[in-house]
Amino acid sequence: MASTLPASNNDSVKTGNARRAPWHAFLPLWLMCAPAFLLFATLVLVPLVMTLVLTFYRFDPASGPLAAFQFGNYAEVLQSSYFHTIFLRTFGTAFLTTLLCVVIGTPEAYVLSRMRDPYRSMFLLIILAPLLVSVVVRAFGWSMLLNSNGLVNQAFGLIGLGPYKLEYTTFAIVIALVHVMLPFMVIPVWTALQKLDPQTENAALSLMASPFTTLRRIVLPQLTPGILSGSLMVFGLSASAFAIPGLLGGRRLKVAATAVYDEFLGSLNWPLGATIALLLLVANLIVMLTYYRVLERKYTRSLG
Template sequence: MASALPVTSRAAAARAPWHAYLPLWLMCAPAFALFAVLVLVPLAMTLVLTFYRFDPASGPIAAFQFGNYAEVLTSSYFHTIFARTFGIAVLTTALCIAIGTPEAYVLSRMRDPWRSLFLLVILAPLLVSVVVRAFGWSMLLNTEGLVNHALGAFGLGPYKLEYTTFAIVIALVHVMLPFMVIPVWTALQKLDPQTENAALSLMASPATTLRRIVLPQLMPGILSGSLMVFGLSASAFAIPGLLGGRRLKVAATAVYDEFLSSLNWPLGATIALLLLAANLVVMLTYYRVLERRYARSIG
């Protein structure tokens, strides 16, 4: 019996896959190398570029100085741009939560084939380029567009809707709404409908059931969806560039202008790095606050 154990062990080892003998770090090395080449190295190069000095005659000059950071952090012009960027992102996120959460709830209560059909309708905008959707909204919202023609039928307008914050927010909500609906709908799939029925059978009102039973279980989906929507809205370029025009600049369009119009690469890199840092700070703070409230509501 004792002699059979080594034979069994050798047979099990022979059947084990070859990668079972590799250390974990070696198995992760290809993915990390790809991540480093595509993300970490460009970020490091951008960080180094922020310390360069810009000469209009010769371009970026290698130097270790903080003049670009001082210019962005002390200029009211850039303060306005960053305030507009995050204001649009917050408003877009709030509207996506207000529209996407009930939409996902209704979607989860549908039966096939209607659920599959409406899910396809929700995901259909992702199949169209953002630039195409931005041009579509531009044609809808311009002075001679369909929206103003519809308002004119009621004796209203025409209104200047294009090249406004309203146009940017409406188009961003259209683009970002699937990123809110899908996480909330996924969270709803884990919700047992019998818990709602049990609460209703115990004389809880529908509003109390929604607030005490359904909403706390939706919070992980709302949290993940709002983080995606906020991050993508704060760094959006195509829609603010096409629907905001040259007057309503956001951080992404300011980076574009500094790189390709002014050719001030160090200042453009500084704006991009500060946008990334501010985005991370806001998202992490938001995540911690909502996580604590969710844990408190569960407890």
């Protein structure tokens, strides 16, 4: 009979180390989350609370902001037709930018997913290239293209049209915002397409479904999460954009972000500027959460 040999010391040490729990298993969960929460509170929560407190201050042109608890700033913003126009322009521009990014970015991501290397990498780099350039530089570039003597009006002049007033218009703001925000739409949709099995499309086509029906019933429902996340990012960034509306909209076409800038650095009315910024944040959250809930219900209903 074969004798059973005792395990060596090295084996016992290895077994003991394998059974030993990692050091972080003995820490409570709140202590492990504390560094991230402190960073989040320092960079996000504390500035928001300070902005909220500032909205209740009273502004004196002679002495500046004065500590007080009053709702005069909210009443001024909510009851003034001037600020109503600014907020309507802000969210109208953001909605139009989001719609154009969905219409352009979704087919672009679909075509990108069907490409093969090296063309896919090359076109992906072209799509991401605007993110490598400062938004101020891009705004100045569009200003040079769209002004009265720009290349766009020169092209119209060659065919006997124009010149048209393109700069300092809503058209200029939307075109520049679409150029800036399009990568934020293409990448989420392209990521959603990576999870799509091409065999499902082939199966639908083999069952005599038309390409349009396959696209509408098979591909598009699975793209909804990517379209949802991309449109939320585009809408939020467009509604809070400052550089492009400020440079291409001029002093006449103000949006909420440029109005906040003017109140803080122009008239030095910090309480009113903080009120506009906080109302912009609240309105932006309400629109985005409502949009998210509506699309989520439609998506879950379409998938049964």
